[in-house]
Amino acid sequence: MEELWFKFKSYLSKLVYFQRRSRLQRYLFPVVITILVLPLIFFLPRQYFQFINSQTISFLAFVLIATLSSWYGGLGPGLFATLLVTIISYFTVFQLDLAHHSRTGDLIIAYIFLIVGFFISVVSEARYEADLQKDEFLALTAHEIKNPLSVIRGFAGLIRKKYKNLGKNKLAHYAEEIDSQSVKLSELIDDLLDMTKIEIGKFVYKDELFNFSSLMKEMVTNQQMVNSGRTITLTCCDEKIVRGDKYRIGQVINNLLTNAIKYSPQTSPIKVSSKCHREEIIVSIKDSGIGVPKSEQKDIFKYLYRSKRSKQGKIEGLGLGLFISSQIMKHHKGKLWVESNRHKGSTFFMQLPKNY
Ligand code: ADP
Numbered sequence: 125m126e127e128l129w130f131k132f133k134s135y136l137s138k139l140v141y142f143q144r145r146s147r148l149q150r151y152l153f154p155v156v157i158t159i160l161v162l163p164l165i166f167f168l169p170r171q172y173f174q175f176i177n178s179q180t181i182s183f184l185a186f187v188l189i190a191t192l193s194s195w196y197g198g199l200g201p202g203l204f205a206t207l208l209v210t211i212i213s214y215f216t217v218f219q220l221d222l223a224h225h226s227r228t229g230d231l232i233i234a235y236i237f238l239i240v241g242f243f244i245s246v247v248s249e250a251r252y253e254a255d256l257q258k259d260e261f262l263a264l265t266a267h268e269i270k271n272p273l274s275v276i277r278g279f280a281g282l283i284r285k286k287y288k289n290l291g292k293n294k295l296a297h298y299a300e301e302i303d304s305q306s307v308k309l310s311e312l313i314d315d316l317l318d319m320t321k322i323e324i325g326k327f328v329y330k331d332e333l334f335n336f337s338s339l340m341k342e343m344v345t346n347q348q349m350v351n352s353g354r355t356i357t358l359t360c361c362d363e364k365i366v367r368g369d370k371y372r373i374g375q376v377i378n379n380l381l382t383n384a385i386k387y388s389p390q391t392s393p394i395k396v397s398s399k400c401h402r403e404e405i406i407v408s409i410k411d412s413g414i415g416v417p418k419s420e421q422k423d424i425f426k427y428l429y430r431s432k433r434s435k436q437g438k439i440e441g442l443g444l445g446l447f448i449s450s451q452i453m454k455h456h457k458g459k460l461w462v463e464s465n466r467h468k469g470s471t472f473f474m475q476l477p478k479n480y
Contacts, residue, residue, distance in 0.1 A: 133323065149197075150196065150197030150198070150200070150201045151197065151200070151201055151204060153192075153193055153196045153197055153201060154189065154193040154197070154201050154204055154205035154208060155208070157189050157192055157193065157205075158189055158205065158208055158209055158212065161185050161188060161189055162182075162185060162189075162209070162212060162213070162216075162217070164185075165178070165181050165182060165185060165217050165220075166217075166220075168181065178217050178218060178219075178220035179213075179217075179218055179229075179230070179233045181217070182209075182213040182217040182218065183233070183236075183237065185209070186206075186209045186210070186213065186237055186240075186241070187240065187244070189205050189209050190202055190205045190206050190209065190240070190241040190244045190245065191244050191248075193205035194244055194245040194248035194249070195248055198245075198248065198249050198252060199245050199246065199248070199249040202241065202244060202245025202248055202249070203241065203242065203245050205241065206237065206238060206240075206241025206242065206244075206245065207238075207241075209237070209241075210234050210237040210238055210241070213234075213237070214230060214234050218230045218233070218234075259320065259326075262317065262320055263317065266313050266314075266316070266317050269309075269313055270310055270313060273306050273309060273310050274310075276302065276306050277303050277306045277307070280299045280300070280302040280303040280306065281299075281303060283295070283296075283299040284296045284299035284300050284303065287299065304350065307350070308440075311382075312442070315442060315444045315445060315448060316444075318444075318448050319444055319447075319448065322448065322451055327451070329368075329369040329372060329452075329455055330369045330370070330371070330372075331367065331368070331369070332367070332368070332369065332370060333365050333366070333367055334365070334366060334368070334370040334373075335364045335365060335366075336364065336365070336366040336373075336398075336405060336476075337360050337361070337362065337364055337398075338364075339370060339373065339374050339377070340358065340360050340377065340396070340398055340407070341358065341360065342374070343374055343377045343378050343381060344356055344358045344381070344396055346378075347378070347381045347382070347385065351385055353390060353391055354385065354390075354391070354392075354393065354394060355393040355394070356381075356393070356394045356396060357393065357394070357395050357396065358396045358397070359395075359396070359397040359398070360396075360397070360398050361398050361399055361400035361405070362400065365478075366405065366476065366478050366479075367478065367479045367480060368456045368476070368480060369452075369455075369456075372452045372455075373452070373456070373476065375448070375449070375452065376449040376452050376453060376460070376474060377407065377409075377474070379445040379446065379448070379449045380407075380409045380449070380472045380474065381394070381396070381409060382445075383445065383446070383472070384409050384410075384411035384413070384470075384472070385411075386439060386441070387411065387413040387414050387434065387439060387470075388411040388412055388413025388414070388469060389412070389413065392411065392412040392413065392469075393412070394409065394410065394411050395408075395409075395410040396408070396409050396410075397410075403477060403478060403479075404458075404475055404476060404477050404478060405475075405476045405478065406473060406474070406475050406476075407473065407474040407476070408471050408472070408473050408474075409471065409472045409474075410469065410470075410471040411469045411470060411471075412468065412469035413469045413470065414433045414434065414437060414439075414469075415433070415464040415465065415466055415467060415468060415469055415470050416431055416433075416462050416464040416470050417431070417432075417433070417464075417466070418464075420432070421461075421462050421463075421464065424443075424446055424462065425446045425447060425449075425450045425460060426443075426447060427443070427444075427447045428442065428443040428444065428447070429443050429446075429447075430442075430443040446460070453474065453475075453476070455480075456476060456477065456480045457477050457480040458474065458475050458476040458477055458480070459473075459474070459475040460472065460473065460474055460475075461473050
């Protein structure tokens, strides 16, 4: 239910975010829905609708058309729909109730149409502008927070090296802690930004050919460097070229790796392997951690879901990483799933078609 609601909200947001539609599309939209909706009024079985006159029926149709048009296209198309429907209604639908027909009455109703349409369009535009500003603010703030973070990381690295050389391991450890907490903060900001982008349909993907084995090696080496107490083994197939967004696929692998590290004891090993088939690559990441009960194996890929065990164990997290990862896999026509036995850890699988 929660997932359905999320999907509905993101489809709605995609409909509202019109800045990427061409002008022709935006102005054609009111014409198309007017052609679809207005003629329906003529086919209404009048004997059942005697309580309502034709101006009222066309007013309801008009509100629908003006709202949809301004949602889809913004102020201009909203006003265009208002004018279009008012003029067409005035010369057609208004004339249906000949018994009550009065020219002044019709004109007053047409003015009301214009005023209501104007308000609908302006409110839509104002809401869109406010959302746009919010997005820009978010992106800017994220950028502003990440800049000082990378400086903090740089200096923490310098301090760690210096104190390690001087044999002051405690101080070197403090610097290491500053570094790892800054990385977490930076990942958190990335997740929040990605979520906002997914919700508003602005999560864009590159379409490129890249070397999958090199990407796997790079991701594992990076994690091995920051988690020196771990043994992360990699068995990688030779398959090289895959089509997709290298950065986003790397993000999925990284998410699975960091989870394997986060949800397993500090010194336990992590096994990463990839198998190349004719059409696809299957990656598996195996840990010996807290595992995922069968009843929750589907849920953990949902928006904001965290398993009971991770909450009981007070392991930090937001429940966004796997959701974002499964959205990325969906785009690449791939899959993510988990197999886990109680107290034997979990193995996360990623299936990636070579050409999606
Ligand atoms: P987060 O780790 O920030 O909570 P994720 O979306 O990455 O968010 O993971 C969702 C949930 O899936 C986690 O809260 C945890 O309960 C479970 N999970 C993910 N990876 C593992 C793992 N390797 N072992 C056990 N549980 C896991």
